[in-house]
Amino acid sequence: MVSACAYSGAYPTGYGRYAKNTEGLPEELFGHSQASGFTHFQQSGTGAIRKYYNYLRVTPMLQPLDALGDAWPLHDETAEPGYYAATLGTGIRCETTVGEKVAVHRLTFPEHHNARVVVDLSCGGLAIDQGRTVPLRAHVESTGDAAHGTVVVEGVPLSFHIELAEPGWRQMLWYDRRLIEGGTRLDFDRIRQTTLRPFGLLFHGPARTGRPVELRIGFSLRGPAQARDNLHRESGGFDAVRASTAERWRDHLGRVTVEGGTPARRRVFATALYHSLVKPCFADDESPFWPSSGPFAFDICTMWDIYKTQLPLLAAIVPGRAADLLEFLIRVCEEEGNLPIGYRMARGADRFFRQASALAHTALADAQALGLGDLDWNWALVHMEADLHRLYGEDFYEHGVVHPISHTLDLAYAHHCTASVARALNDGKLAYDLAARAHLWTNAFDPATGLLRDSSFYEGGKWNYSFRLLHDMAGRIAMASGDAAYVAMLDAFFGYGASPVTQPGKRPDPAEMAIGYALNRFEGLNNEPDMEAPWSYHYAGRPDRTAEIVHAALTWQFGTGPGGLPGNDDSGGLSSWYVWASLGLFPVAGQNLFLLNAPAFERAVIAVGEREFVVETSGHRPSPIGSDDPEADPPPRYVRSARFNGKALDVAHLRATDVHAGGRLHLELGPEPSAWGRKVRPPSLSDPHGTGART
Template sequence: MIERPNDLPNHSRVDPFIGCEAADLPKPEGIAATWWRAKPPIGNTHPGACLPFGMVSACAYSGAYVSGYGRYGLSLSGGAPPVMFEKNEAIGIAHFQQSGTGRIRMYYNYLLTTPLGKGGLDERLMRRELVQEKAWPGYYGGQFQADGIGFEVTATERGAVHRYHFPESIEPTVVVDVSAGGLLVDDMGTYPQAAEFRILEDGSVAGHVVMEGIPLHFRCVGEGHAFLWEEEEQIDDQTYELTLEKQKYRPTFGFGFSGGNGRQMELSFGFSVQSSMRANDAMPGCGLVSAARDAAERWEGALAKIEVEGGTDEQRQVFATALYHATLKPAEFTDENPFTGKSGPFFFDLSTLWDLYKTQLPLLMTLWPERGARFVEFLCEVAAREGGFPISYLMDNVPDRFTKQATGLCHAILEDARVRGIQADWDRVLSLLWKTSQSGKGRKSRFGEYGRSYVVNPLSHTLDIAYAHFCMARMARTVGHQVIHDRASALSVHWRNAFDPATGLLREDSTYYEGENWNYSFRLLHDMRARIELAGGEGRFVQLLDKFFGFAEPGHGERIFRFEGLNNEPDMEAPFAYLYAGRHDRTARIVRRVMDHQFTIGPGGLPGNEDSGGLSSWYVWNAIGLFPVCGQPLMLIGSPLFDAAKIQLPDGEFTILVEGNSRENVFIQKAVLNGDEIGRSWLKIGELCGGGCLHLTMGPEPSEFGMKERPPSFFS
C-alpha cells in the first residue's frame, strides 16, 4: 500500500477519523459542566476519500447509521448512540456518502464495490471485519481481516480509483452491486427505479442506475475479464436491464482473473448524473498512485488557505481536521445539472443548510469567492426552476424540501455573499428572493402567513423570516429597488412578536426543533439594540445570558434550558450575544471552554453531528479569533486559540497575531488593527477581506476591551 506524503505540511496534520465514533472528550469543568446535549454525542463522520467540495466520496460501507460507515444504529436523542455492530465491519467500498449529518430523508452509498474472498459470490453481501484502516485527505485504505484482502481508494474530479490486494490463495475478483443504496438500518435502504449496463468491446462496463429519481451514469474499467450477474446467476448476455418488476433484485457486474491467484487489481470509475458521454469523459486518466498524489496536492492547496502557528500539536491537528471537514460539502456538480441537462453551476448535499449558513458558507464565500459565485448562481437556478429557494437540497428529484427546522435561509446566505464581495447579478437575485417569498409557493408558505399575521410558528421561524426581510431590504437598498426596500424593511421588525417582554425570552407557547425557547432566544438578530431593550436593558440581558451559560443559577422555581455546547446548532452563535452588551470577557471565556472541552483528537473527538462542516467551521473561525454574522457586514472578535493565523484572501493576506496567549490568558487587553488601536470587538467585513493585520494582546483578567463600543445594530 502507498504511504502518506510527508512533504505537504497542512495535509499531514489532518486525521479523517476524528468524529467517526461516539464522543470521548475531555471532562467538562466549570460552566462547561452545566451544558446539555439534544443530540447523540457523535460526529457521524466517515474517513473516506474525497476532494475539496468533491462530487465523489468513497469509503467502506457497513450499512450503519448515518453515513453507511461505522458501527452505530439509529439515534436521535442526546444519549449515547446504540451499537449496531460489535466490530468495525464492511461489505465493500461505496460511493457518494453523506458527511456527518443527523437524520435526513435519504442516504446514498451507491455502486457498492466488493472484493470476493474464498466464499466467492456469496460474500458480496457479507460484512467482514475491517483492520489496518488508514486515511488522509483524498485517500482511504485498509484490509478485510477474514480473507486478508487489502484495499485502497482515492477520489478524482468526477470519479474514483480502487486498488485491491489479494493473497496468493485467492483468485482476484471484484464485484459492483448496481442496486446498492441507503443504509441497513430501520428500512433506510434505497432501491433503484431503473438500471441498465453492458460490457463494452474494450472489456469495460458502462451504464446507469436511477436512484431517488436521479440517473447516475457510470463507466468502470477493471483488470481481467468482465461478467454480469442477477441475484445468484451469471448472465450470458453482454447487457442487463433492470425493470420495475425486478426492483429488489441485485444486478451486479464484476471483473476477475480466470485461474489467477495472488495479485492486485485496479478499478477506475467515471460518474455523471447527466449523461453516459460525460461519465466516459470523467474516467480517471491515471492509476491509484498518481490519483492519490493529485488528491493530496489539491487538499494541501485548500488547507493552506488558513495556516496557524502556536498551540499544541493536538490543537493544530484538530484545527487542520476541522478545516478539512469544513471543505467537504456542499458537493460541487458543476456542468452536471440532471434536471435541465445544461452546463453551469450545480451543487448537491445541502442536507443541513440550517447549520451551513451560520459558519460554513461564510467560510466558503470568504476563502473561495469564485466557488461562492457559482453557489449563488446555483441557488438562483433552483429557485427559478422549482419556484422557491431550498432549505435543504439532496441528491434526489423531490422539490418539496424539509422545512421543519428553519425558513428563508437563502435570503441570509445570498446577502452574506453580497457583503463579502461575491460577483453576481444582484438585481436578479433580489427579484427571485422577493418573488418566491411573496407569490407562488411563497404566498402559501410561512412567508405568506408572516405577511398576514406578522408571526408564525414555530416562533424561531418568525425570527428567520424577519431576518430574511432585513436581508432583502439591505440588498434592495444596494441595487436601488426602493419599493422592495420599503416593504421588506417594514416586515423586518416583527421579530418582536416572537418574544415575551415579561421574560425577555422567546415565548414558551411554541414547539422548538432540537432545543427549547432558551436555545433560540439569543440569536444574533439585525437589531440587537432593540432586542436588548426588549429584555429590559443590558443588565437584564446579561443576567439571562449568565443563566443560560451557567455563570448564574436559576431563580426559585425558574425553569431554564442551558447552552447546548456544540452538540447542536440552534445556539452556536449565542456566545457572541454578550458583545452587544459590552461583555467581551464572557464571550472569551465561553468560546475557550468550548474549544477546550468539546473538541479533541481521536475518533471520539467531536461533541455532536459534524453537520456537513457546520460544526467544524465554528471551530475554524473561533480558533483564529473571529466569528461571522451571516448576512451582516461585520466579523466579531472572539478569543483566538493560536499565536498567529494567516488567512489567504483574494485581495491579500489577513494576519492575526496574538501576544501572550495561553490557556489562562483568554481575555483581550489590547487590539491593534493595521497599526491603529481599536476598542471595538468587531471588524468591518472590508477590513478583513481587504487584507491587513490584527494584533491582539492577551491577559488573565478581563479588560475594558469591547465595553464602550458595541457591534452595530440595523434598523434601530
C-alpha cells in the first residue's frame, strides 16, 4: 500500500529533475538531484493523469520552520527494493523503508542542540502547473509522543498515526510556518486553493552525531485507529521493517531467473521485473467507499497501460494477487456501476474512459481459462455482460460502431472475451449473442486501405492502432489483401528501407510534430497503443521480422542509466513488455495464447504458481545494450526449430494453459531465418487451426 521516496516536486513521480512534457526531449527544472523532503504514495512513472499523490511530506531540518519547502542537493543516494537513502546538502543522512501499510524514516543528524523533523500534512501532487493537490478537510491531534489525524484529499480520507520516541524531544503543531504553543488539535472543515496555508506537526530536540532518530508512520483509509493498529502490527523498528520488505521482494523477484546475456542486460531485466511488480497498490481491508473487507487496489493507472503485458505477468508469477485484483474490479462494478478502465485513490467518476472500453473483460477471460482464483464466475459474467452496454458500449450495441474507432475494436474484443466465459459456463444463448457482436470489429476498418477508418485517437493515430492482435487476425489480414500486402504495411510502419529521421528536440513546435506523425510509424515503445504490433508479423508467417524488431527494441531502447526507459513506464506497462520480450514469450491477452520468439537470455526459469516453465536455448549469443558502436551489436538471432517437453514444435505459439502448467521449451537459434513458424499461424476466430489459404 505504501511507497516513499525523496520529493523534488518534479514530473512524473515527484522525484527527479524534469518538467512535465509529452512531446520531444524533457526539460530540466534544476541541474542536480534535490529534495525538499520525503513523501508517500507516488505514482510509478505514469503520464498526464492529474493525480500524483506525494502526500505527507517528512522533512528533517536544522533551519527554522520558515525554510520549509526549500530544497537541498541529494548526495550518496542508495536505492534497492523497499529501501532508499540519501544525504541532504545539510549533512542529514536520511533512510526510508516501507511495509505494507507503514513507512519508517531513520534520520541521522549532525550534532545539533535543536534538530527538527517536520511533517507537512498539506503537501500533495507535484510542484508544477496544475500539479498540486489541495486537501479538502483535515483533523490533526497531538497526544505527546504520538499524533494522529485524517486529511481528506479529493474525497479520500487518508488517516495516519505517527510516533517518534526519542528522549528529550518535544512535539508541536504548526500552521502557516508558525508554531502553535500548547496546541493539541488542528481542525479544518473547508480548505480551498485560496485559503490553503501549510500545516502539520514538528518534532524537535537535541541530536547527537551517529545516533539516528526514527519516525514511524502507520496509514489507513479507514481512520486513525486502524492506522495505529497497522503501525503496531507491522513495525518493529526500521531494521525489522526493512528486512521483512526486502525478503518479500527477494521472493517476488526470484520468481523469474535468467542465465547468460551481458551484465547490463541482466540488470535491466531485474529492474524491469521490479517495476512490473510495484503497481497496482493493494490496500487490503482498507476501502473507504464500502464497509466490507477484501482486496482494495487503489492505484490502477490504468488498465490501458497494464492489461496487455503486466496483468498476464502477474497472473503467471503472483496468481493470488492477480485474482485479488479481478475480485476488486468486480466489486467496483457492484459498488460504482462499471468495470473501471482505471482506478485512483480518489472519489468520483474519473475512470479514464476516454482511453479505451471494457478492458477488464480481457483479464477476466484469461483468468477463467487458466482457472485463476476462486471467483464466482456466474456473478462475474453478470457484470461483464452488463458493462458492455455502458458508456461507449451503448452506441456500439445500437449501431455496431463507435468513435473513437479504437473503442469499436475494444468492445468487439470484449464481446469475444465475454462470450468465451459464457461458453465455459454453458450459457450457450448468451455466448451466441455476444459472439455475433464480436464479429463487428470489421466495422472499424476501411477495406480500401486495410487500416482503421479515420477517427480521433488517444495518444496515437490510426496506424498505431491498426495492428492490434485481434481475435480474428486471419480475417483482418484477408481484409488487407493477404499476407504479402499485410507484411508490406507492417514493414512501412516499422520503417524498413526508410531513411533515418531527426528526432524532435526540446519544445518541438506543432509543424515539427506534424512531420513526425505523418510518417505513420511505430511508437517505439514510448507508449502503449502499438506495443504488441511487432508480434503481428506472426499471423502473416513472418516471425523473423518479429525477432528483428524486438531485438532492436531490447538493444537500443532500454539501458542501465538515466534515460534507460523509452518513455513513461506507466505503472510497469512498458517494463513488463521488456520482461516478456526478453523471455521470448508474448501473451496475447484474452485469448489463452502465447507467441514465441528468440529470447535475450540463454536460459530462463519462470515460477508459474507451484510449477516451473523453462525456456532454454542452443546457439544463443549475448547482445549488449545500446552500444555506441553499431558493429559491436551482433545481428538478431532467429528461432530455427523448437521442442516443447521433448516433442518437436513447428508452430510459433503455445496455449497459455500449457505455459501455466509448466514445462520445458527448447529453442534452437541461428543467425539466419528459417521456415520455422511460417506454415501454421496462431489461431484466429475464423481460422482456429491457423491453416487457411494465404493470398
